[in-house]
Amino acid sequence: MSRYIIRRLIGTIPTLFIVSLLIYAIMQAAPGGPEQKFDQNPKITPEQIAAFRHSWGLDQPIPVQYCRWVGLCNPDGQGLGVFISNNGLPNFLPSFLGGGTNGVLHGDLGYSSTSGSTVISLIAQRVLPTAILAGISLLVWILLALATGILAAVRQYGKADTAITVFNYVGFSFPTFWLGLMLILIFSQDLKILPASGMWNARTVPIFGSTEYWTFFGKNPGGALLDLGSHLILPVVTLVFVNIAGDSRFVRAAMIDSLNQDFVRTARAKGVPERTVIFRHALRNALLPVVTNVAIELPFLFAGAIATETIFSWPGMGLAYITAVRTYDYPVLMGILVITAIFVVIANLLADILYAVVDPRISYG
């Protein structure tokens, strides 16, 4: 197994390289760029725009821009010297070995072209809010998907199965942004019982993640959790309602397949209680594809739900991504997309590993 993991990890390097290259190429091919924000400003001269592009390296050929972004090329280098750091060694080497300091290889994702903040600090601010929203949503919808999938499978073609199927398809059909807006209109604007957006009450609670917030949390953990919980309800409901369908149907199909196996028939023939047949025998085997499916959904914890975070002004990765798209903030976009790609690759590896863990018949040795 360990050799398999190492082999897979090594294999992720070219995968990530190709993915990052494709993302960069697509982004460059798309119309617009960081200088787009000057389009509607009559005071900006073409010379100023050219100078802006030069200062951000946007006037360089795309391969050069990519090379600098990755960290293979030295921004100060010329000609073949671009591959050599200011210390005279290959730029891709770690800085403590005399390599460069720029680029992804050296942990530098650059600066936001709109705010000037480092991309890493911007991402760091957003990860926890997304993890909270996505993590809770993922947990809730998986549990509900298991429950509804099992019930639907056990009561196959019955009223419960039909009701759950209809519920799943209705939920699946709802556009996320529409559902979110409807929930806001009903529960915030009309009934006034839940917050309209955000992650905390701007009047009474400090900014989440700040020193003041943790002080507040320490003094009043119940209040802080209640505030956070009240802000989570609507976005979580939105995410669960829309996403539960796929996993629920998956569980149902896996359970039906499992319940039709010989070992289940044998268990029943032996007089094993039906509850034990379902949860200890059938479910255990049905979990195999479900677990791997869930593992593939883990990158969601980082990337977030773009539409939901946007509608609810949840200050997470999804909203950061859409803001970066809107403002042509290429460094931030690349940072988010590449880190997401890393998570996807790792999640797939994790899924494969879990596959072997859950099913002892599978071996990668």
Added chain:
Amino acid sequence: MRNRLFSMVAASLIVFAACSPSATTSPSSSTPASASAPASSESAAPSVEAGISLTDTKYKPEAVGNKGGNLVIGISGDPSSIWENVYDTFANDCEAFCPAFWGLWNNTMDLKYYPQLTTEVPTVANGGVVPKGDGMDLTIKMIDGAQWSDGQPINCDDVIYMWHWQMDPAQANLGNVQGTTGYEDIGSIDGAGTTTCVVHFKKVYEPYLSLWSPLLPAHYLKTSKVADVTKNLYVDTKLTDGVYSGPYIPTAWAHDAQINYIPNTKFWSTIKKSDPPFDSVTMKFYADTDTEIAGFSKDEIDVGLEFNQNQVAAMSAIDPASVDKVLGPTYEQHSWNMASLTKKFGDAGAKALMQALHYAYDKDAINTTITGGAVTPSCNFVYPDAWFFDKDLGPCYAHDATKAASILAAAGFTKGSDGILTLNGNKAEFLGCARADRQYRLDTLKLVNSQLTPLGIKIDVKGVPAATVFAGWSQIAASAPCNTTHGNFDVVEFAWVATPDPGSNYVVYLSTKDPSQGDHSGQNYIRVNNPDLDAALTTVKTTVDLAKIQTAMATFQKLYVDPANAFPEIALYNWTTVMLKSPKMHNIENNGSSSVQTWNIEDWWRGQ
């Protein structure tokens, strides 16, 4: 927005360029109070025109009746940085900036000027502006004893340093909104270390009141190289390290969530000389206007900003007393390409077509269908509160399709078998353009097409990216359809913003500012070429006589409004700027411009 995904209809604001070099000198002598340029080489005594004032505002704030608490302001959209007002697209994007920085002067909600870090608005009438040969001297009287938030004095040192700072070549890399415009005309500034600065302009700079807006602290700017200023100064993760002049200092910024402010004690003690009405201010960001409206209903915010007519329908459940609507200076308009029309139909035919179009547009139907009746149809580009607005123009001309048809027939247009008019072998079929992400504009063009179809005029509507519509001459292919700079359109819809400076029309309507000519920096997208208009614009740009400016602007407005003049721009309607405000809030004056609604935040207070 920013569109702005978080705003259903964000502005596609194009701010008038504020300046261009002054043209010929004016025959008049130095005269009255004006934000426009004194340009004459003569030095006769000023004469004040009765009834024309730049500072006589209707704004009269009531005294603060209650203090304390936290003010929460809702905004749809998150500014990208504190630098947005200096380094971003729009000339006066106030949002995060207005509470923290003051300029030397500012505009009220009725487009008058009032002093902020100064004791008076300098004009020719009060001796603050004095023509000197080809140039002029501007005297800035700053508030004695005013201090930055760190206790350093605000004085002419900051004015002088900021002049040099704006002129630094490294600014070019940062896309400074103001750029060197205006500052490049300054020869020297006297008064270092004092609060009375005399700015010696080498040549007349008419919109001088737009400079030093905001004023930035010299001692703080000096701590960073210009090229790195956005990375080192006023960084959003270290806001408390910054130096501010405005009533409230930002202390923390959670992007896409909120900005927190606390009172700037130095402002309140040395400039305003009173106590702050609030203990803290929070600017809370919403992803879109619907959510912001819901947040206001839930009492999450005291004031909701950046709404316009497109959100009025969504506010139906809110107490009307909380919905503040004013006519905005932004106006939606159709720009017709006169060069394209002339090429097709000749001078006479193009003129007749434009005359007919003015009568053919049913603006009331546009208002009803597109905006649900939430705006005010208009035919004038000048904001009614502007001092140079021609009150004698009378009501707008009425929609008259019959008259339009007769004009076209008299000009020789005939309908072909396809129902489309033809003249000189060319069909009256036109390319109509708008930003693809502004569906209401595409809908408006289609509606206008349906109004023109019975007359035999057809508009083929095309939506394109914003970058295509407004890309500069060298930024886009010469043949790119719907690009205004290259003139690859027949009619395009976007919004202009009427500014308090009448001279700002110069670069937009002067015949030599056709972007197809010269250095291609002009904004005369409609390719209008009218000698009377050129004369009026030149007068506005080169005289300080308010009466003459007013007369020249009246000439301009008549040319614009009267269909007989066939002006190739048709104003459709003024936007309605909407604010939501809690009934407990006082001194909130919706100023029409959605980007500066916090212009008087220092006067806001909340009752019990």
